[in-house]
Structure formats: structure tokens, C-alpha cells
């Protein structure tokens with residue numbers, strides 16, 4: 001398995017929050033990083049942050065609901081940096097906290113298309129290149145909602161699905177030297193959560209008080225886990241949902 005310092009990493013949703021921090025962490029370890037997002041400004045800003053710190057990165061606009069753009073993302077890693085070793089499939093959208101029967105079909109379809117099928121599209125393109133290259137490591141962003149009901153029904157279903165994909169891919173591609181794991185963040189201080197907090201400060205205070213550590217997670221704490229899951233230090237960790245939640249689910 002390649003060390004992070006010798007590798008090439010793709011991060012989806014790298015223009016903000018958790019994906020920005022994992023892009024930065026990969027670069028700090030010496031990897032070359034392909035940052036992707038639908039948000040051009042956010043993605044370019046992440047690249048600037050990495051370059052300002054002496055790292056190497058490039059931005060590609062990629063909507064994970066578009067199979068051609070996902071293909072182009074992997075092709076960029078190959079064209080710019082010679083291949084692909086690590087991927088953090090992280091792009092996602094949040095729920096609105098509504099109950100199951102109150103969503104319409106379009107909201108369900110959108111959630112599944114971005115959060116679940118989006119991860120599958122990325123895995124498919126990445127795996128083909130990694131098989132060719134002789135191995136790699138992929139981390140998918142699930143959630144505590146991937147292993148519990150801490151989210152609305154369609155968000156929870158999408159995040160459970162990510163863990164299913166991660167487990168089955170582990171079985172399918174172990175012989176090819178590819179490791180897959182999922183990271184399951186608790187409540188992390190990113191624009192996704194900040195937005196919800198601005199809309200309802202009382203609810204945010206209630207949520208924070210319910211986390212044993214007594215604070216939200218820093219996106220850096222998720223990024224550290226993602227990079228560890230791609231490193232040789234986690235060589236025997238395969239097909240696992242790794243919960244990083246300040247003790248939320250321990251209760």
C-alpha cells in the first residue's frame with residue numbers, strides 16, 4: 001500500500017466543511033489532491049489554502065449526480081498526477097428534519113441521488129482506476145445517521161446505504177488491494193450545521209447539550225480519521241463504519 005506522502009487523493013465536496021479539511025490534511029501529509037465540488041469558489045479557495053501552505057492541489061468542478069463529470073474527475077487525477085490512490089467520497093446534502101410521510105418523491109430522489117448514488121458513481125470510477133493501479137483506499141462519508149435514527153428518514157436511509165456500499169465493496173475488491181471504510185461524523189461545526197443553527201439557536205443548544213463531550217466536532221477531527229483510514233496505520237481496518245461523535249451514540 002502506498003504511503004499518503006506518495007499518493008494522489010480525490011475529495012468530493014472539498015469546497016467546504018469536512019471535505020475542505022480532509023483535502024488540507026491529505027496535502028499536509030504530502031499527497032497531491034484533486035479537490036472537487038459544485039461550488040467553484042469554495043473549491044478554488046481550498047486549493048489556495050493548500051498552495052499557501054506549500055501543498056499541491058487542483059480543483060475540478062464535479063457534480064456527483066453527473067456520471068460524466070465524475071468520470072472526468074478521475075481522469076483529471078490521472079492526467080495531472082499520474083493516477084489515483086485515495087478517495088474521500090464526501091459530497092452530501094442535509095435533511096430538513098421533516099417526518100417521513102411529509103417529503104415528496106422529488107425530495108427523496110434528490111437526497112438518494114446526491115448522498116447515496118453519488119457515492120456509488122464515484123466509487124465505480126475510482127475502483128476501475130485503483131484495480132488498474134494495484135490498490136488504494138476509499139473512505140465514504142456516512143453519518144451517525146448511518147447507524148442510528150439521528151436524521152430524517154431519507155437522510156438516514158441514504159447514510160445507511162453508504163455503509164452497505166462500503167461493506168460490499170470491501171468483499172468484492174479485497175483481492176485487488178483496495179480498502180474501503182466509512183466515517184460516521186456526529187454533529188460537526190461546518191456550514192451545513194451552522195446554517196441549521198442560525199435557523200434555530202434553541203434547537204442547536206439542545207443538540208450540543210446532548211453530546212457527552214459538550215461541544216460540536218471540529219471538521220479537522222473527521223479529516224484526521226479519514227486520512228488515518230487511508231494510511232498504512234489502518235491496514236487491517238476494512239469495511240467499517242467508524243463513528244466520530246464526541247460520545248453521542250455511546251448513550
Ligand code: NAD
Pocket residue numbers: 012013014015016017018019036037038039042062063064065090091092093094114118141142143144184185186187188189190191192193
Ligand atoms: P458542507 O455543506 O459544509 O459541505 C458539503 C459540500 O458538498 C459543499 O461544498 C457542497 O457544495 C458540496 N456538494 C453538495 N452537493 C453536491 C453535489 N451534488 N456534487 C458535488 N458536491 C456537492 O457540509 P459538511 O458538514 O462538510 O458535510 C460533508 C459530508 O458530511 C456530507 O456528506 C454530510 O452529510 C456529512 N455529515 C456531516 C455532518 C455534520 O454535522 N456536519 C454529520 C454527519 C455527516
